[in-house]
Amino acid sequence: MATRAVVVAGSAATAALLLVLGLVLGLHWGSAQGTPTAGSVDAGFSLDMQAHHRQAVEMSTLVLDRSDDEVLRAVARDIQLTQQQQAGQMYGWLEQWGLGQGRTEPVMGWMAGHEAAPGMSGHDMSGHEVAVTSDGLGSVAEMPGMATPDQMAALEAADGVEAERIFLQLMTTHHVAGVQMAQVAAAEADDAQVRHLASAMATGQQAELTVLGDLLDERGGPVAGV
Amino acid sequence: MAQQTSPREERAARAAALREQQRRKERRQRGLVIGVTAAVVVALVAAVAVVLVLTRNERAAEQEALEAPIEGVQTFEDLGRDHVTGTVDYPQTPPVGGDHQAVWWNCGIYTEPVVDENAVHSMEHGAVWITYDPALPQDQVDQLVAAAEPYDYTLVSPYEGMASPVTLSAWGVQLAVEDASDERIAPFLSQYVQGEQTPEPGAACTGGVS
Numbered sequence: 001m002a003t004r005a006v007v008v009a010g011s012a013a014t015a016a017l018l019l020v021l022g023l024v025l026g027l028h029w030g031s032a033q034g035t036p037t038a039g040s041v042d043a044g045f046s047l048d049m050q051a052h053h054r055q056a057v058e059m060s061t062l063v064l065d066r067s068d069d070e071v072l073r074a075v076a077r078d079i080q081l082t083q084q085q086q087a088g089q090m091y092g093w094l095e096q097w098g099l100g101q102g103r104t105e106p107v108m109g110w111m112a113g114h115e116a117a118p119g120m121s122g123h124d125m126s127g128h129e130v131a132v133t134s135d136g137l138g139s140v141a142e143m144p145g146m147a148t149p150d151q152m153a154a155l156e157a158a159d160g161v162e163a164e165r166i167f168l169q170l171m172t173t174h175h176v177a178g179v180q181m182a183q184v185a186a187a188e189a190d191d192a193q194v195r196h197l198a199s200a201m202a203t204g205q206q207a208e209l210t211v212l213g214d215l216l217d218e219r220g221g222p223v224a225g226v
Numbered sequence: 227m228a229q230q231t232s233p234r235e236e237r238a239a240r241a242a243a244l245r246e247q248q249r250r251k252e253r254r255q256r257g258l259v260i261g262v263t264a265a266v267v268v269a270l271v272a273a274v275a276v277v278l279v280l281t282r283n284e285r286a287a288e289q290e291a292l293e294a295p296i297e298g299v300q301t302f303e304d305l306g307r308d309h310v311t312g313t314v315d316y317p318q319t320p321p322v323g324g325d326h327q328a329v330w331w332n333c334g335i336y337t338e339p340v341v342d343e344n345a346v347h348s349m350e351h352g353a354v355w356i357t358y359d360p361a362l363p364q365d366q367v368d369q370l371v372a373a374a375e376p377y378d379y380t381l382v383s384p385y386e387g388m389a390s391p392v393t394l395s396a397w398g399v400q401l402a403v404e405d406a407s408d409e410r411i412a413p414f415l416s417q418y419v420q421g422e423q424t425p426e427p428g429a430a431c432t433g434g435v436s
Contacts, residue, residue: 051378058432088428091420101352102416103376139375149334182331 035097042194043099044110045185046090049201050101051140052181053090055147056174059167062155075211076167082204089197099165107138114184145177145208154226161219169222172212175205231328294415299401307350307425314343320357320385321346323397333431335371335420336383344435348381349397351429352420357385357393358406366392366406373411379431397423 036042060080065071094101141149146168155166178201185198216222231239296363305323314325321342330347331340354377356370362384370392374380385393390402394411396418401410420427 023425054378054430054432057430061433091428100417100422101379101420104416120398137373140378141375 001179017185022044036191036194038099038104039109040190041185041188042191043094043097043104043108044108044190045198046094047101047103048108048110048140048143049178049181049185049198050087050090052143052146052174052178053087056080056083056171056178057087059147059152059155059170059174062152063163063167066159067167068160069164072164072167072215075208075215077151079171079208086197086201093191093194103137105137105155107140108143109138111181111184114188143177144180145174147174151226154223158223162223165216165219165221165223166226168212168216168219169226172209172216175209175212179205179209248330263413292418294413296401296413298403298410299399299414302398302400305398310343314346316342316346317394318400319388320355320393320395322395322400323349326350330429330434331381332434332436333381334436335374338375338382338383339385340381340383340436343381345381348431348434349395350425351379351431352424352427353379353381353431354415354419355381355383355395357383357388357395359388359391360384360386362391362406369406370411372414373406377415379419380415391416394418396421397425398422 057080060076060083063076064073064080067076091101139144147155151166151170155163155170158166182198182202182205186195186202189195189198256265279434293354302318303323308325309328310325311327314321316322316324324346325343326346327341327343328347328353329344331344333348333353345353349355354374356374358367358370370382374382388402390404392403392408392411393403394403396414399418401414403410
């Protein structure tokens with residue numbers, strides 16, 4: 001009799017554990033398969049990388065109006081058209097997920113606690129910390145790699161080779177941070193499409209960094225004081 | 227006269243009593259094991275249910291705050307979309323839409339007034355234009371800038387002659403508030419920066435004039 005009771009109790013306990021495990025897995029599976037929420041890596045990346053891309057487009061547009069060099073203009077046009085289109089993909093996802101372009105989460109909040117794969121960028125990023133502002137929702141202008149208003153003004157005021165050098169140095173900084181952000185999303189996003197595009201951005205911008213570096217070297221390196 | 231029981235009958239009765247006692251004990255133990263197991267099952271299922279419900283409620287609340295209609299927002303329809311070269315006489319102050327210059331005003335923070343005809347074009351591209359009375363105290367201006375900074379589709383600029391110290395405008399919508407700490411400012415931005423009212427979603431707010 002006592003043995004039967006133990007068997008009954010043991011079976012009931014096992015069934016209960018399986019039920020709970022099933023519910024927990026179901027919950028996890030549901031959130032992993034369902035629409036990304038405002039606090040997800042997917043949504044945070046889509047908002048922040050969109051704004052990051054838009055500044056790259058802005059810089060490319062400026063240098064296209066200021067340079068006659070066919071090689072440099074081809075690189076700038078490539079960045080301008082690619083990043084404008086990629087920004088559109090991220091915009092579309094947010095609309096599809098019913099989140100729109102509004103913010104409820106801090107700028108770069110999705111990066112908190114995640115580190116990009118080290119040694120991938122090939123540039124020294126030591127001492128560069130991804131800051132998440134605790135004051136309200138933060139600032140897109142202060143995302144890593146973003147050119148400051150003064151740097152944008154310097155690019156706008158420059159012409160010819162000087163504009164090309166400023167563009168190349170600002171875009172290098174921009175890409176280095178862009179690669180880091182994209183690497184985190186490529187690893188951490190739930191949505192396979194997001195991981196795929198982020199991964200392509202990381203490798204694409206990484207390759208472009210070599211081109212930007214070569215073009216900058218050919219022109220005498222960065223402009224001092226920018 | 228009392229009946230005498232034999233020692234044999236006595237032993238049998240004691241044994242029966244012991245067996246009965248043992249059976250009762252086993253029943254109690256079995257009841258206890260089943261009872262405790264049932265309680266554990268109920269507790270675990272309840273805990274999971276509570277987590278599920280709380281998570282769902284949290285999401286629903288977040289979504290509601292984002293989508294809830296904002297009190298005091300005025301809407302305007304039948305706004306012109308033509309490109310003009312001169313000035314336009316807009317019926318609202320500041321304007322919320324209508325005919326405009328071919329070039330848009332670049333989004334950003336401005337300490338000098340911007341041109342209406344260009345700013346209207348920015349709103350057509352999805353920008354929210356935050357305007358403040360030039361007499362607004364600096365700490366309030368700073369608050370408006372902080373509210374705008376999470377976005378790159380915002381314009382902040384002083385504006386003369388408004389009916390209230392601060393006005394938020396997007397294409398076809400406007401909200402007048404008394405000061406920069408008004409709690410409707412954040413939801414307004416969240417709903418209308420590149421919001422559904424945008425006539426040209428995807429259009430830029432850089433590469434114009436400033």
